[in-house]
Amino acid sequence: xxxxxxxxxxxxxxxxxxxxxxxxxxxxxxxxxxxxxxxxxxxxxxxxxxxxxxxxxxxxxxxxxxxxxxxxxxxxxxxxxxxxxxxxxxxxxxxxxxxxxxxxxxxxxxxxxxxxxxxxxxxxxxxxxxxxxxxxxxxxxxxxxxxxxxxxxxxxxxxxxxxxxxxxxxxxxxxxxxxxxxxxxxxxxxxxxxxxxxxxxxxxxxxxxxxxxxxxxxxxxxxxxxxxxxxxxxxxxxxxxxxxxxxxxxxxxxxxxxxxxxxxxxxxxxxxxxxxxxxxxxxxxxxxxxxxxxxxxxxxxxxxxxxxxxxxxxxxxxxxxxxxxxxxxxxxxxx
Numbered sequence: 001x002x003x004x005x006x007x008x009x010x011x012x013x014x015x016x017x018x019x020x021x022x023x024x025x026x027x028x029x030x031x032x033x034x035x036x037x038x039x040x041x042x043x044x045x046x047x048x049x050x051x052x053x054x055x056x057x058x059x060x061x062x063x064x065x066x067x068x069x070x071x072x073x074x075x076x077x078x079x080x081x082x083x084x085x086x087x088x089x090x091x092x093x094x095x096x097x098x099x100x101x102x103x104x105x106x107x108x109x110x111x112x113x114x115x116x117x118x119x120x121x122x123x124x125x126x127x128x129x130x131x132x133x134x135x136x137x138x139x140x141x142x143x144x145x146x147x148x149x150x151x152x153x154x155x156x157x158x159x160x161x162x163x164x165x166x167x168x169x170x171x172x173x174x175x176x177x178x179x180x181x182x183x184x185x186x187x188x189x190x191x192x193x194x195x196x197x198x199x200x201x202x203x204x205x206x207x208x209x210x211x212x213x214x215x216x217x218x219x220x221x222x223x224x225x226x227x228x229x230x231x232x233x234x235x236x237x238x239x240x241x242x243x244x245x246x247x248x249x250x251x252x253x254x255x256x257x258x259x260x261x262x263x264x265x266x267x268x269x270x271x272x273x274x275x276x277x278x279x280x281x282x283x284x285x286x287x288x289x290x291x292x293x294x295x296x297x298x299x300x301x302x303x304x305x306x307x308x309x310x311x312x313x314x315x316x317x318x319x320x321x322x323x324x325x326x327x328x329x330x331x332x333x334x335x
Contacts, residue, residue: 007073009033010080014175015212017046022216024048031071058102068109075223076118088139099142107153117160119223120150124165160228167235170317171212172324182249183325189255197260203243208235211312221306232303236310249318
């Protein structure tokens, strides 16, 4: 049987590295798309040996077309993009270019290859213009436009476009999410390094946390079995308070770790990635939201309809994050 040929954009990122390793282990012929070339030692650290790399600026339409011609993928997992809410206020045009136009160039490059399945990683922070909602920040606007463009383009040109909407992804690896930032704070405390308290919003703020390895398995199910034009929600189905998650990670160390609570609930935490900022508007796809609201573009279903279920428990995720941070720093110190 011929191996499936998978192109992964944003492959050097947190989810991208896990995706490249997972699909390569599953026997796929994986091409990891990078914006810039990496030194050999960095490439070996990021990807398995059998993962190919391809250098491409996704904001260069002609370069994207050439990439598709040269790699001839069967499937594309589009993970590239920017996801910092605070940064989106400072560089809104950059967010439109990176999150919207890059997807458009990719869609256009695939227009003559309608058999290729394209999975776009969306965001829970999108808004629903059809329900009278407005963007809370430029990031939300960029991801809403990306999803609208992707699904509409797929419908117009008969392309197999699917969207996944993950919740807060956590796990070992180079994440900028609060769990990884807290792990770094813990490690520095274990090393006796003086530092300011780790700042968090209300203990009661709720998030749905999912291990990135489970999310990647969900993406695999969607690519294999998903129906074009559908938005698949990828989450654990269980919310946790920031207090519960923080206490769970602090229980993994004997060090005294300063943590400061009390930032007004709903305020965007320092260095937060987009998925970790609470929604300020109701999502009509969730229980408790206003009923009979018009759908913006497509049908939303949970990835469990494809027989996917989360497998990694939160406790393991937290332990693996902390161990990743400790081992990474030990390696850095010994090199």
